[in-house]
Amino acid sequence: MEENKTKLLQEEARLELELTDLGYLNPANPADWTAKADANNMNTADLNNLADADEEQNINRAVVNELEVRLQNVRNALKRIENGTYGKCTNCNKEISTERLAANPAANTCLDCA
Numbered sequence: 564m565e566e567n568k569t570k571l572l573q574e575e576a577r578l579e580l581e582l583t584d585l586g587y588l589n590p591a592n593p594a595d596w597t598a599k600a601d602a603n604n605m606n607t608a609d610l611n612n613l614a615d616a617d618e619e620q621n622i623n624r625a626v627v628n629e630l631e632v633r634l635q636n637v638r639n640a641l642k643r644i645e646n647g648t649y650g651k652c653t654n655c656n657k658e659i660s661t662e663r664l665a666a667n668p669a670a671n672t673c674l675d676c677a
Contacts, residue, residue, distance in 0.1 A: 567668040568644050571637050574669070578634040586627040596631045598623035633669070640669040652676050 582596050589595040600620050643649040650659050654676040663670050670677075 564644065564649060567649075567664055568641070570668045571641050571644075575634065575637045575641070578630055578637065582627060582630050582634065585623050585630070594635075596627050598627040636669040636671070639671065643671070 586596045586598045589597050598620060640649065643651075650664060651657070652659055652673040652675075653671045655673065657673050657675070659670055659673050663674060
């Protein structure tokens with residue numbers, strides 16, 4: 564379990580760094596990340612540049628959303644370690660295989676429930 568905890572803490576740090584590169588924490592909700600806009604392309608009258616900036620913003624938003632979900636999964640796994648429920652399926656309460664946890668330390672369900 565200590566090895567998985569170390570992996571989870573490393574992934575948490577990596578995800579936070581990636582999120583900081585692509586977005587910022589919402590001041591009204593510190594658990595919510597918002598994608599950054601490219602201010603350089605937004606201050607132009609060129610419609611092509613504006614369209615490119617809008618497309619990039621949409622891509623960043625999708626990536627931020629994915630990273631945010633993964634970060635929440637990692638944090639939930641760390642909480643399960645702290646409260647002693649790590650390695651148990653959140654649906655059926657069976658043990659999650661060590662192979663599954665090795666592949667995805669943040670897994671919260673067994674293969675049958677996944």
